[in-house]
Amino acid sequence: MPERTLRARGRARREALLRAALEVIGERGIGGTTHRAVAAAAGVPVATTTYYFGSIDELLEAALELYVEDEIARLEAVSAQVVDFAGSADEILVALAAELAGGDSSVAQFELYLEVSRRPALQPVVTRALSTYRALAEGLLRHVGHPEPARLAPYVVSLVDGMGVHQIALPVADREALIVEGLRALLDPWLSQARAEAAPSA
Amino acid sequence: MPERTLRARGRARREALLRAALEVIGERGIGGTTHRAVAAAAGVPVATTTYYFGSIDELLEAALELYVEDEIARLEAVSAQVVDFAGSADEILVALAAELAGGDSSVAQFELYLEVSRRPALQPVVTRALSTYRALAEGLLRHVGHPEPARLAPYVVSLVDGMGVHQIALPVADREALIVEGLRALLDPWLSQARAEAAPSA
């Protein structure tokens, strides 16, 4: 575990290695992520990876941590954007789905979920990820006026992740439509009710 | 690729190796599944694994195929059992959740989902798995009288798998209650309506 103080250049190179590691994780899985593969993806010699990380585990865990922070930042931006968007609950849902479908396929996310059971060091990372995702979902549900945001939020995240992992396993063309339909199914009863109240006929 | 004809004893040993491989996949992930680890789990010498499988990939793919067949058989049994169960839609849902929560944590299932993108040979396996799961879900929805079983079924599977992968990442004590609540959330509108019709008050 090299505990040297990093200068600006060093910090940049370290982060480049982490992003290269995330690429490799996506392509080969965590088990297939080696010093040499990461170094090749980053375009640096192998010894660079051991200069910045004391072990392959340290590298892997730091990479997944970076992934989660990036993903949280991305989702917070999406959330903020969607909240600014003026429209009915259903319109907001469509806008949200468009943003969610935009992200690159998040193999690393699911590799992380599975890896926690084998690496206790990852537990804080996954806890932070999941609780943030749920909090964001809860905020959005509350924003569109759902009556039980806290109860539903975890299932929204589960459904989205479930669709995500199925998308990786068996890709469908229109990812956005899939997410819209899935979320509609989960929010259907309440959406129809909201729609009825918005346009009171008869 | 040893294309020898297997005798009864050989077939049994081959299958024992596959089940040992599934154990290892659950514990170490696909990337960590080696000839030696599988052999150790099965209590046989290393050379046994190369006698029955031409390569580690062949072993891995056969193991995941066996997993899917086992899982399909299990879910078909669960489905049959639940269909036989007399009760309201909600009661059936609770019974289903109890059965679903019973299975051992299916790390292999998700390892499979992620591995398809790296091993085209697994595509038929994952296609068979997902379409069967969806068909079973559709059958159950139809059995309890849901008006749109075909539309909802894929999302039921996504939600269950999403909760499954979250359960692996961040285990909660009462898996059964989680599944019940999740399914209720997805079926809520329709469940309340069914309940209202069953007990017409006022």
Added chain:
DNA sequence: GAGGAAGTTGGACGTTTGTCCAGTCTTTAG
């Protein structure tokens, strides 16, 4: 510009990996 710390890397090390083979034992068909 001198000294020290950070950055950098070729090359080496012991280990673990996938795979193979030669040889032995066991079962079955005739």
Added chain:
DNA sequence: CTAAAGACTGGACAAACGTCCAACTTCCTC
């Protein structure tokens, strides 16, 4: 009983692995 094919395995091999180190360069500080 014999012969052939299946079942089995100890030990070896090259390749890939994680890790380390000594030596060199670059950068910052005083």
